[in-house]
Amino acid sequence: MAAPTLVMATRNAGKVRELRALLEGLGIELLSLADFPDLPEIPEEGATFAENAGTKAKEVARLTHLPALADDSGLEVAALGGRPGVFSARYAQDRTQPEVPGDADNWRKLLEEMAGMPQEERGARFVCEIVLALPDGRVFKARGECAGYIALEPRGEHGFGYDPVFWVPEFERTMAELGLEVKNRLSHRARALAALREILVSIKDEL
Numbered sequence: 001m002a003a004p005t006l007v008m009a010t011r012n013a014g015k016v017r018e019l020r021a022l023l024e025g026l027g028i029e030l031l032s033l034a035d036f037p038d039l040p041e042i043p044e045e046g047a048t049f050a051e052n053a054g055t056k057a058k059e060v061a062r063l064t065h066l067p068a069l070a071d072d073s074g075l076e077v078a079a080l081g082g083r084p085g086v087f088s089a090r091y092a093q094d095r096t097q098p099e100v101p102g103d104a105d106n107w108r109k110l111l112e113e114m115a116g117m118p119q120e121e122r123g124a125r126f127v128c129e130i131v132l133a134l135p136d137g138r139v140f141k142a143r144g145e146c147a148g149y150i151a152l153e154p155r156g157e158h159g160f161g162y163d164p165v166f167w168v169p170e171f172e173r174t175m176a177e178l179g180l181e182v183k184n185r186l187s188h189r190a191r192a193l194a195a196l197r198e199i200l201v202s203i204k205d206e207l
């Protein structure tokens with residue numbers, strides 16, 4: 001019998017790498033949106049991570065007729081009232097231009113905004129909402145968070161997004177200095193997926 005298949009409903013290569021490692025060993029074949037180049041872009045217009053993840057997962061399950069797992073995630077900085085939040089991927093976007101900013105554009109904008117703020121005001125958290133949508137309409141959800149600080153300057157080469165400026169106090173390193181294996185033990189994504197992994201194991205035979 002062929003292995004059950006799951007589509008990771010993301011175009012973000014950093015997320016795909018981490019999710020693939022976190023879902024290893026389940027006996028589920030993992031595809032991503034790179035395997036479906038003709039699928040339309042799914043607009044992320046929700047006010048929350050949960051809303052966006054739900055839309056992405058349900059739409060991809062509907063279009064591919066396969067179980068779809070979407071991750072909507074981002075960084076919330078307390079001193080900025082929770083920004084960049086759901087706008088994390090496009091924080092440095094110039095709305096008059098079509099180009100999507102790169103990761104370094106986004107974290108540079110954040111560091112500039114926070115210049116001069118002392119450590120006690122630099123608290124932040126990564127948030128990840130994961131939604132698994134099945135073609136029969138069933139939906140499963142999980143959330144994970146990871147608390148830390150915004151560093152004064154970027155460090156490290158691993159990971160993606162804001163990892164070079166996200167200080168992990170337990171390790172006294174930025175997330176980008178930690179590497180995939182350690183990140184996948186403590187990240188918001190790992191925590192969200194830990195809960196969903198059990199659900200996946202229990203429904204694997206139905207996929």
Ligand code: ITT
Pocket residue numbers: 009010011012015044071072073074075088089103106126159160161162163187189
């Ligand atoms: P998809 O919608 O295709 O999944 P995306 O990059 O647009 O890709 P999001 O809308 O969920 O995904 O935005 C997530 C952004 O939040 C991401 O681009 C990073 O800037 C940031 N982010 C999320 N998880 C992160 C992590 O583990 N490390 C660093 N930055 C992260």
